Amino acid sequence: MILHVILLVSMTGLIFTHPFDGHFRFTLGVVVLATLLLYFRRLPIISIAVSAGGVMLLFRILIKYPFLEESLLSAFWHNVPAFSYYLAYGLLFSVFKVRDYRGNIPALILLLSICDIASNCVELMIRQEPGGRSLETILTSLVAVGIARSILIVIGYYLMKRYRDFVLAEAHAARYAELIFIIAKLKAELFYLKKSSADIELVMEKGYTLYQTLNAAQPGELVRPESPSARALAIARDIHEVKKDYYRVARGIEEILDVAVRKEGLPLSEFFQIIEQNTRRYINSLDKPVSISFIYYGEVVTDKYYAVVSILNNLIINAVEAVEPAGIITVTARYSGGKLHLAVADNGPGISPEDVEVVFAPGYSTKFSEVTGQMSTGLGLSHVKNLTESLGGEVTLTSKPGKTVFTVSLPLTNLEVSEAD
Missing domain, CATH: 3.30.565.10 (Histidine kinase-like ATPase, C-terminal domain)
Incomplete structure (x- = not known):
């Protein structure tokens, strides 16, 4: 997953605009980077930011170098200040503990804006190429873009969070529906189990009545194991044992359902x-x-x-x-x-x-x-x-x-x- 995040940030970092004369640019990569850092709390902040900055630097050199009349070293120096932006952004994001303010939107936008503006200032100081613009114009642009990108980050984070909640709700609904059907089947089987228990009780009574009838007709035959009365009594006893097993199973299912079944309608x-x-x-x-x-x-x-x-x-x-x-x-x-x-x-x-x-x-x-x-x-x-x-x-x-x-x-x-x- 970390590799996927780095590649995604690096590739979106190739979407940019030049606000001033020179090599300085505003990119979309930082929006993706900060959104993913906010959403996935286990992502290591500094290592992701540094790795994304390094891979993006490599992409820019490999993509532009063949089409420019400059040396590889020159292309490297033109783009390496962008790496400093991601390094500074990752450090500030970590120092300010931006993730702790995900539930406070104004504070979150403020901290993300500070990280963005300060990191752009670091990159501009390394480049030393104001391009003939006044300091007021440069700072105004940095602040406006920093706030705009921070708002996009917050929107992206909450959209991802909302989508996750939607997926979890769908999964919960599916599990709930499955549970309803499982319990419905169990209740139907329990109904039959109780019905069978009543039938077994009736058969046991008939078996015992048969024993009493045979024993009354032939007193003393019970001592003979193979006599009809003795066999009828043995059958009644066996049925009684089966009945007790049925009751135990039925009671066990009832106890499970008492825990699982919601009582309200x-x-x-x-x-x-x-x-x-x-x-x-x-x-x-x-x-x-x-x-x-x-x-x-x-x-x-x-x-x-x-x-x-x-x-x-x-x-x-x-x-x-x-x-x-x-x-x-x-x-x-x-x-x-x-x-x-x-x-x-x-x-x-x-x-x-x-x-x-x-x-x-x-x-x-x-x-x-x-x-x-x-x-x-x-x-x-x-x-x-x-x-x-x-x-x-x-x-x-x-x-x-x-x-x-x-x-x-x-x-x-x-x-x-x-x-x-």
């Missing part, structure tokens, strides 16, 4: 934008010509946005995979009858009438990997149905060739977060 427009950004990144990664639009009317603030994000994400991914080889997808949100209606429509081939009845069943899938030949898990739409019902809503499907629409209707009373909350 999000407006519909905000997490809709997150879904849109994530979806467009997903489509771009597929290199698939899919057009998708997001339309929403009104606003609602909800703390159930992780469930809504998971619902929409599953429906949208299904739609993207359904439209082959390309297609159009529309995602809408509207309010009607005290409910939030979310719809994902695509112009894919549609779903056959016999499949409409079983499309939400766990394990149902028509997708498979072309590489491994394995079928998809078929849990996406099952997730949608269960999450929707957990919010007191319902999901419906209408499909025909060229148009498939999944509509999720959620009661606003189960979604909205009041100001008091």
Whole structure:
């Protein structure tokens, strides 16, 4: 990076103007030098200034010498005072600790102006070529140019700083959106884990009831390890151990989510934008010509946005995979009858009438990997149905060739977060 800075300063130092008769000139190089020194605090001030001055001196000699009727030594002496300017500027920049005043614009402009004016005075004294101009004219020019260049430096520094803040904000927004989707997926999996725990509890009770029935029918058979009652009791015990493992995993995930999840609600427009950004990144990664639009009317603030994000994400991914080889997808949100209606429509081939009845069943899938030949898990739409019902809503499907629409209707009373909350 240091080499790049030196080359950039040296090359911009070739952009100049002659204010007086002679070899003295005002260049753009010092603006670039000071801007980069302010922005990159780790850059060594004096060594950068000296190196840039030396390389610029070399550039000027190599570029102009072949076209001038003078010796190499003469060309060197005509340009070496410019090196003294950069040396003086670097020393003054360091002595005045200009970087410490980056938050005080008037003081920063004043110190940069002093560094510029004083360094130009050093160069003029070494050159000893006033060119017939009065001292007042020379000083006026030095002060005006020094202030003008200092203002340009401050503007350049704050523009770079503003751009960095913009890039960091973009990166933060991307990480935040990614976190939203990760937590949404975890919450959906946690929902299924709890549902499975309840199912396991029920199976364990049935197993224990079976043991009691068998033991009552054949008293004393429990002492025989291979007896039906003993085997039923062993199965109930094994299921109980599995249930405890499920509870431990579920509790661990809940504790992680308690730390990661923000408790307050999000407006519909905000997490809709997150879904849109994530979806467009997903489509771009597929290199698939899919057009998708997001339309929403009104606003609602909800703390159930992780469930809504998971619902929409599953429906949208299904739609993207359904439209082959390309297609159009529309995602809408509207309010009607005290409910939030979310719809994902695509112009894919549609779903056959016999499949409409079983499309939400766990394990149902028509997708498979072309590489491994394995079928998809078929849990996406099952997730949608269960999450929707957990919010007191319902999901419906209408499909025909060229148009498939999944509509999720959620009661606003189960979604909205009041100001008091």
